[in-house]
Amino acid sequence: MLDPAKIRLMTKIAIYEKQEGETDVAIGKYYRADYVRMNILKTILAVTFGYLLLILLLVIYHSEFLLDNALVLNYKLIGKQILGYYLFLLVTYIGAVGVGYTIRYARSHERLAKYYKMLGKLKKMQEQEMHLRELEEDKEE
Amino acid sequence: MIVLFEIRAKLTELYQKYSFGILTACKFFLLFLAFSQIKSSVGYYEALSKNSVIFLLSLLCSLIPSALTVLVVLLYLILHLWKVSYLMALTVLVICMILYCFFLRYTPRYGIAVVAMPLLRKVGFPYLLPLSMGLFGNLFTIIPTCCGVFIYYLVAIIRENIVTLQQMAGADNPLVMYMEVIDKLIKNPAMYLTMFLYAVVIVAVYFVRRLNMDYAFEISIGVGTGIMILGYIIGTLKYDMGVSLVGVIISSLISAALVYLFLFAYRVLRYAAAENVQFEDDDYYYYVRAVPKLKADMPKRTVKKVITRTAASFEESDEEDEEGLEEALDEIGRVTTAHEKKPVQNSGYDNVYEDDDEDEDDYK
Numbered sequence A: 001m002l003d004p005a006k007i008r009l010m011t012k013i014a015i016y017e018k019q020e021g022e023t024d025v026a027i028g029k030y031y032r033a034d035y036v037r038m039n040i041l042k043t044i045l046a047v048t049f050g051y052l053l054l055i056l057l058l059v060i061y062h063s064e065f066l067l068d069n070a071l072v073l074n075y076k077l078i079g080k081q082i083l084g085y086y087l088f089l090l091v092t093y094i095g096a097v098g099v100g101y102t103i104r105y106a107r108s109h110e111r112l113a114k115y116y117k118m119l120g121k122l123k124k125m126q127e128q129e130m131h132l133r134e135l136e137e138d139k140e141e
Numbered sequence B: 001m002i003v004l005f006e007i008r009a010k011l012t013e014l015y016q017k018y019s020f021g022i023l024t025a026c027k028f029f030l031l032f033l034a035f036s037q038i039k040s041s042v043g044y045y046e047a048l049s050k051n052s053v054i055f056l057l058s059l060l061c062s063l064i065p066s067a068l069t070v071l072v073v074l075l076y077l078i079l080h081l082w083k084v085s086y087l088m089a090l091t092v093l094v095i096c097m098i099l100y101c102f103f104l105r106y107t108p109r110y111g112i113a114v115v116a117m118p119l120l121r122k123v124g125f126p127y128l129l130p131l132s133m134g135l136f137g138n139l140f141t142i143i144p145t146c147c148g149v150f151i152y153y154l155v156a157i158i159r160e161n162i163v164t165l166q167q168m169a170g171a172d173n174p175l176v177m178y179m180e181v182i183d184k185l186i187k188n189p190a191m192y193l194t195m196f197l198y199a200v201v202i203v204a205v206y207f208v209r210r211l212n213m214d215y216a217f218e219i220s221i222g223v224g225t226g227i228m229i230l231g232y233i234i235g236t237l238k239y240d241m242g243v244s245l246v247g248v249i250i251s252s253l254i255s256a257a258l259v260y261l262f263l264f265a266y267r268v269l270r271y272a273a274a275e276n277v278q279f280e281d282d283d284y285y286y287y288v289r290a291v292p293k294l295k296a297d298m299p300k301r302t303v304k305k306v307i308t309r310t311a312a313s314f315e316e317s318d319e320e321d322e323e324g325l326e327e328a329l330d331e332i333g334r335v336t337t338a339h340e341k342k343p344v345q346n347s348g349y350d351n352v353y354e355d356d357d358e359d360e361d362d363y364k
Helices: A004-028 A032-061 A063-068 A075-140 B002-042 B051-062 B066-084 B086-102 B112-123 B128-136 B139-160 B162-170 B175-186 B189-209 B216-238 B245-269 B311-341 B349-363
Strands: B275-280 B285-290
Touching: A004 A075, A004 B275, A004 B285, A032 A063, A032 A075, A032 B086, A032 B175, B002 B051, B002 B066, B002 B112, B002 B139, B002 B245, B051 B066, B066 B086, B066 B112, B066 B139, B066 B162, B086 B139, B086 B175, B112 B128, B112 B139, B128 B139, B128 B189, B128 B216, B128 B245, B139 B162, B139 B175, B139 B189, B162 B175, B189 B216, B216 B245
Parallel strands: none
Antiparallel strands: B275 B285
8 A cells, every 4th residue: 555654755766766866875984084185186186187288388488588588597497496386276276175074064964864764764654564564464364 | 826836747757758869969959050050150171071070069068967078069169270370278277277277277167157148148148147057056156257258359359360460470570479469358348247247137137046045046037137237237338348237138028038948947957856776685676767746836725705785685685693602502501500500529631521412412
């Protein structure tokens, strides 16, 4: 027989799984520290790649100046400046991303806790249903 | 007002029935416009400029996630530029990659703003974007909005200087063309001012709509529009913004009206979409269509009776009032006497009600 309360609960669970559940379950597989560290690592790669592209564009843009003054340029100072900007950018991004992904993990964790609570409730319902069935079968025997 | 409620109810009903179709159709229409705009601006690749190709691309993009849609639209733009100058196309590609690495990868949900900005600018309502982003999004929407402004100016510079750029591309040093474009792009105060202004509008709208007061959303639209107009007036005084002030004012006001319409639809339809889910247990397969309950707050009708009275009727009514008052006092007196005569034996709510009934009997 159809149980409306059970259907309602299963529908809620299915809607959550369809919307945010997939991402939340994927996030939930990690410990918080691992999840944040992994994203920080991705950010470091992205920022480094982006910075290299930016340097490439700037080098092409200033190519005439660089070629004309190739012999008199202070490469040590230029290198220090490039590295300095890179480190500043990296530290800023790591800080922001660390905070952002920690908050994201916490929110996802809260939603997952509710989801697991609903799953627990569903499990109880199913156990009760099984128990009732067994009783009915015993009666019939 | 009742007409609005009726429209709202009809909209909700329609949306609940055909939400997927409506959203896909809207997305398709907007993408078709975006591809057509790119074609009319920099449509140098003839094979990609055919309407059938644009139709198919729009159809494909309307069915894929928005982050991928942005990628397809940008690739379409780059392919057109490739036909004119591979160096120009590579420059745009590298710029897009830099934007992605530094900014867009953190806001994939709002990536569509990058495509929407040049499109809205072309249609004449660019102010729609910052207002809607502040109203429906969060502060992170500043990033894709500013990236959209950047892409718009980049494409505009290429389009305006295409003949010169083609000549430069054929010259001995094709890098001159690249330098020319970057030079015009980074020395463009109008672009920086537009980015700053849009960011300010998003922040203002976002914070005003979060205030705990009545009509916060509506007020935030007004505040955002005001800041936009004021910012453009100040900006035009100092720099050549490339827009007319009258045009800005008219366009801002129309954008505000459109955003108000979006707000109306958003409030109605945000939670209206029906969910189709399927699951199973030991006995059944369930195919459930979950339709949210929506209760429309119908206005309460209060009927006020306005009766005109003459001086004579006032006198009559005064006499009637006096008589009524005397009667009422008599009644109270009689009831009080009844209470005094019969002492209350029990306490408690049930007994009190019984007591009252008995009092009535006594009175009769």
